[in-house]
Amino acid sequence: MQYDPKVTKNPLFTIGQVVRHRFFPFRGVVFDVDAEFSNSEEWWESIPAEIRPAKEQPFYHLFAENEDSSYEAYVSQQNLVADDSDEPVNHPDVGELFGQLDKGLYELKAIPRH
Numbered sequence: 001m002q003y004d005p006k007v008t009k010n011p012l013f014t015i016g017q018v019v020r021h022r023f024f025p026f027r028g029v030v031f032d033v034d035a036e037f038s039n040s041e042e043w044w045e046s047i048p049a050e051i052r053p054a055k056e057q058p059f060y061h062l063f064a065e066n067e068d069s070s071y072e073a074y075v076s077q078q079n080l081v082a083d084d085s086d087e088p089v090n091h092p093d094v095g096e097l098f099g100q101l102d103k104g105l106y107e108l109k110a111i112p113r114h
Contacts, residue, residue, distance in 0.1 A: 007078055009036070011058045016098055016106040019062065020083040021075060023051060028062030028073055029089045029106055031097055039074055053078050063091035 013019055013030050020027035037044065037055035044052065053076030060080060064073035070091040088094070088101050098106035 007054045007057045009057060011035075012077055013058075013060060013080060013082070014105070016108050018083040018085075018087075018089060018101070018104045018106070019060070019075075019080045021073075022079045022081055024066075026064050026066040026073065027083050027085075027089065028064030028091065029094055029098065030060050031063055031093075032061035034059045034061075037076075043074075051079075063089060063093050065090050 011033055013033075015030050015033065017030050018027065019030060035058060037053075037057075037059055039059070044055070047053070058077045060075050060077065062073040062075060064071055082104060084104055086101070086104055094106065097109060097111075099109050100107050
C-alpha cells in the first residue's frame with residue numbers, strides 16, 4: 001500500500017478536537033501539538049516505510065483509545081482525520097484537561113498558574 005498524501009505545515013486540528021487514525025482502529029483527543037516531528041529517530045524508523053510520515057508537518061499528542069485500551073499516541077497530521085461521531089473519548093486523563101464535548105471538540109479547562 002503506497003500512501004502519499006499532500007503534506008501541509010499548517011495545523012489542521014486543534015487542542016480538544018477528537019480525531020481518528022486514517023489506517024489503524026483508534027481515535028483520541030488532541031492535547032498537544034508539535035509544529036514538526038519531535039520524537040526519537042528510533043520511533044520514526046519503527047513505522048513501516050510504506051506508511052512512514054513526513055517529518056515536516058504537525059504531529060499530535062493524543063489521549064487515545066481503541067476497543068481494548070487507552071493510551072497516549074503520537075501521530076502525524078497526514079495520518080489523522082476528524083472524528084465526527086460526537087462520542088466521548090474514554091481515556092482516564094481526558095477529564096483532567098477537558099470539560100464538555102460538543103460537536104467533536106472538548107472544552108479546555110482553565111489551568112491555574114502560579
